[in-house]
Amino acid sequence: MVLSTIHVSQAHILEKQSRRRTADSTVRPYGWIQESTVRLFLYRFAATSGRKLIDDLCEQLDEARSNLRGVRSDAAVWRVLPNLIAQPIINTRYLQRTVGLSKPQAERAIKTLSERGVVMARTGKQRSVVYEHRGILDVLDEYAAGLRRG
Helix, strand or coil: CHHHHHHHHHHHHHHHHHHHHHHHHHHCCCHHHHHHHHHHHHHHHHHHHHHHHHHHHHHHHHHHHHHCCCCCCCCCHHHHCCHHHHCCEECHHHHHHHHCCCHHHHHHHHHHHHHCCCCEECCCCCCCCCEECHHHHHHHHHHHHHHHHC
């Protein structure tokens, strides 16, 4: 009877130690030095890939600005351009809500962007047409693919 009690309490202690080891291993799977090395690698990867993403997006905006050369400086299209980074797929309703343009201003801005090759119609409809900036979408897709590979 005493012997079985000892076995039960030893089993209980071993189980607790096992749980502790498992908990510790999930917090620091590779030990302190290796964990810090992994974090350093991840920080460097994030900084490098993020810098490349920003450079590529700026390049797309610069290309769009050059396509819009000659458009009046007070035209609504210039208020739309920076918003294409956050939302490369747009329609007139989005521009009205987000940028604060009236319906005619939004329609003119999209018409100008479309005529200058900055955005392209994504849907073939006559009404509620959705436009996309293909260059920005390609940059974001390439970045996401790089994250999956890396």
